[in-house]
Amino acid sequence: MGDSEHGNRLSEGLDPEQREAVHAPRGPVCVLAGAGTGKTRTITRRIAHLVNNGHVAAGQVLAVTFTARAAGEMRTRLRALGVQGAQARTFHAAALRQLRYFWPRVVGDAPWELLDGKLRLVGQAAQRAGAPTDRESLRDFASEIEWAKASLITPDDYGTATAKIGREIPGPAEQVSAVYSGYEALKTRARSMDFDDLLLHTAAVLEEHHDVAGEFRERYRCFVVDEYQDVTPLQQRVLDAWLGNRDDLTVVGDANQTIYSFAGASPRPLLDFSKRFPEAVVVRLERDYRSTPQVVALANKVIGAARGRPAGSRLQLIGQRPDGPQPHFAEFDDENAEARAVVRRIRKLLDAGVSASEVAVLYRVNAQSEVYEQALTEAEIPYQVRGGERFFHRPEVRQAMHVLRSNGELEIGANTLPDVVRKLLSTIGLTDEPPTGGAMREKWESLLALVELAEEFAAAVEDADLPRFVGELVLRAEAQHPPTVEGVTLASLHAAKGLEWDAVFLVGLTEGTLPIQHVLSDASGGSEGIEEERRLFYVGVTRAREHLWLSWALTRSAGGGGRPRRRSRFLYGLVPDDHPAALPAKGTVAGASSLRRDAAKPECRTCAGPLIGSVAVKLGRCASCPSDVDEQLLGRLKTWRADRAKQLKVPAYVVFTDATLMAIAEQRPTTVAALVGISGIGASKLDKYGSDVLDLVHAGGSDGGSSSLIRASEDQLE
Structure with missing residues (x-):
């Protein structure tokens, strides 16, 4: 394939803005790419264009992004374009490869071990500093160390830096700084590195060893950075070390999608790119090929309401797909x-x-x-x-279930089940007010969810106690x-x-x-x-x-x-x-329950008042209105449900919940229309169990009649 023919192929299917980015001259290029605007297609075509036109050899290209999945997709697309040998990696993978190559020359001994995780050493450092050593605190300390290193903040500067920006921190600044410092000392003594060190050591090697930097810059001449709005100060330092005094750099990003500031990311390098490189070509990609115009219009409203948007982030997406639902x-x-x-x-x-x-x-x-x-x-x-x-695999949930199971003999007494559950879980971290954030907040949210499950269980099951609730949790976990x-x-x-x-x-x-x-x-x-x-x-x-x-x-x-x-x-x-x-x-x-959304709100079949709450809607009556349950029918339904659950090898509630059985026993539906009028019974449940339920209501009526009604009505369901 000739150069002209190959060049034409690289331009196929590109819109004018994408084509401008692809064909921009060698040198600094900034692509401001909104969501769904084809940025990966654009940057891979740009790399192919530069290689095809002899501006750079494929092996001299280093493209970096933030996930292994994105890097893999970039490599696949480059191979499909005939570009063999270009490197597409995450920042950390690229740094690790470079360190392995240069380590013998710079350090001279065996490469240091790369840590799989920080928690063990952070735990030792926390213990020596007199800081909390529970798992959630250690996770928060580890995250804070990662933020500090990504932000180029040393242990000595930690207190001043966090106070200056008003950052929420997982403990007193002196304590966090001591844990940070202790962790770094333990890590160095063990001749180990964490993932942040990959970037720090790479930058240091290139900054301090001119012969190494010269060899690297001879090897790589063209750089592409995807998701540039998520770059941290540490990653920017590595990129600067890679570049030296050169400017053959293409960056792609969208400041409207900066969502990792808590980890040190900043859109500022993207927004200031034209200040650093005044001669840079800046291209805006705003044609959205992913979403329908209806979704695009809503997205524009969401981000259009943002305050203090800098000029470089004011992208207005333009939907390119046919219309879709609102x-x-x-x-x-x-x-x-x-x-x-x-x-x-x-x-x-x-x-x-x-x-x-x-x-x-x-x-x-x-x-x-x-x-x-x-x-x-x-x-x-x-x-x-x-x-x-x-949910049920999370460490804090497994710990909570162990606490609840261990206290199974505890009497409820005058308390409610939710009160007892809340009190027990308070021993492992459930407080009245939520923690500010981090791992402690995540644990708190999970524990609170268990209390809410206890509230639902107590509302649906008479005489609910702790052993029954634990049994319900076990069934849910197994299902x-x-x-x-x-x-x-x-x-x-x-x-x-x-x-x-x-x-x-x-x-x-x-x-x-x-x-x-x-x-x-x-x-x-x-x-x-x-x-x-x-x-x-x-x-x-x-x-x-x-x-x-x-x-x-x-x-x-x-x-x-x-x-x-x-x-x-x-x-x-x-x-x-x-x-x-x-x-x-x-x-x-x-x-407030007085604020209703729909004039057609379900009414109580007894008093005609509005039904408030999912249980009331399912039963079709207010909680204060008397139940007219058919006890014999309810007994037959429970026996049938137990048999079906055993046959299907599922918990009983997967067939029907207690509240649904109660609603059936109270309302005694005799037709398919009446049956599907009960909340929680849709096409799938009707198809599997509708015939049996109607037979039970009819106390032994014919299978054939019910089944035919079910089949005839399926297409009328929502």
């Missing part, structure tokens, strides 16, 4: 109702042909995953948790082992960065969750923190190609219990004024 907004009484509604919508998407792997549920904190793990399990929809352990190859993705917003799906559900959008509570309570840096939370929300919105769902719940617990919540400030201006979900914003307390 984003869906929904408000619910409690988290369980929200999760069930999300799963019902997911089932509809799957039935319509959307692949489960093209659906994601995204949340702000990992503890939010449990209610979705449970709802997906009950609906028999496979899922996988990305970037974190499944949540779905296949992970093809399934719905559950992920935090941070873990979703760089990914995309056909359908995205952004859930739990309330004040104190998004934006996170410790940002709201931070008097010193709250404004900056809130804007980073807004960017995180923007990242979540831009993960969706076509279907976008945004939802929130007014309380945590079923029945409207718990502290009322207010929907996230980031939703104001997004929810249409005439949308039912916009109505609560006009009230005074978003969590």
Whole structure:
């Protein structure tokens, strides 16, 4: 293939801005690339163009990004373009390769061992410094050391530096500094390095050994940095050492997607690129090929409301795809109702042909995953948790279950089950007020989720006690082992960065969750923190190609219990004024049960009053209205459920929950329409169990009649 023909192929399918970036002359180039604008295609074509036109040999190119997955994708695309030998690696992988090569010449002895993790040495340093040594504190100390090293802050400077910026720190500054200093001393004595040292040593070698720097710069002449908005001062120092006094550098980034400031990342090098290189070519990519115009319009509104946006971040995405559905907004009484509604919508998407792997549920904190793990399990929809352990696999949850199980003989007495659970979990870290952040906050969120499960269990099960609750937790833990190859993705917003799906559900959008509570309570840096939370929300919105769902719940617990919540400030201006979900914003307390969203709110079948809470909706009556349960029918239903659960080898609640059986026994549905009118009975449950349930209601009626009704009505269900 000739150069001209090859050059034409590299320009195929590019829009004018992408083509400008690809064909920019050798030298400094800054590509401001919005979400979904084809940045990877653009930079790999640029590398191929430079190689094809003889500006640089393939082996002289070093492209760096922030994840091994992104580096792998870049290498694959370069090979497909005929570029063999160009290096595409993460910062740390590139530094490790260079250190291994230069170490014998610079140090002279065997290479130091690379630590797999910091916690062991951090624990020793914490013990010597008289600091806390529990697992969560050590994780917070380790994270703080990583931030300090990424920010080029030494142990001696730590206290002054953190005070100057008002940073929240995991203990007294003197104590953290002592742990940091002790960790560094222990590590050096053991002749070991951590991942941050890979970058520090690489920069030092190139800065202090001119012969090594000369050899390296002769080897690599062209540099490309992806996700440049996430660069830390330490990574920038390494990049400067690589470059020397040269300027053959292409950077690509989007300041609107800076979401790692807590780890030391800053968009400033991206935004100041033109100041450092006045002759740089700057190209703006704003044509969004990922998302529908409806999703793009919402994303622009989200980021357009940001305060203090610097000029380089004011990208306005322009949707290039055909029209799609409008984003869906929904408000619910409690988290369980929200999760069930999300799963019902997911089932509809799957039935319509959307692949489960093209659906994601995204949340702000990992503890939010449990209610979705449970709802997906009950609906028999496979899922996988990305970037974190499944809820019942988390160390703090396993520890909590051990504490609860060990106190199984404890009498409830005059207390409620939730009170007893809260008291027991307070011995392992559950406090009345949440910690400010970090690993302690994550643990607190998980422990609080267990208390909320106790509240739900106590509301649904008469005479609920600790052993029964522990048994329920064990059953839930055993049930949540779905296949992970093809399934719905559950992920935090941070873990979703760089990914995309056909359908995205952004859930739990309330004040104190998004934006996170410790940002709201931070008097010193709250404004900056809130804007980073807004960017995180923007990242979540831009993960969706076509279907976008945004939802929130007014309380945590079923029945409207718990502290009322207010929907996230980031939703104001997004929810249409005439949308039912916009109505609560006009009230005074978003969590108040008097604020209703829908004129067609379900009514009590006894007193015709509004039903408040998921349990009341399921039963079809107010909690204060008398139950007219058919005890014999309820007994038959429980016996049948136990048999089916045994046959299917699943916990009984996976077939039907106690509340659903109670609703059936109270309402005694005799038709398919009446049966599916009960909350929690959709197409899947109807198909599997509908015939049996109607037979039990009819006390032995014909199978054939019920089954035919079920089959005829399936296409009428939601």
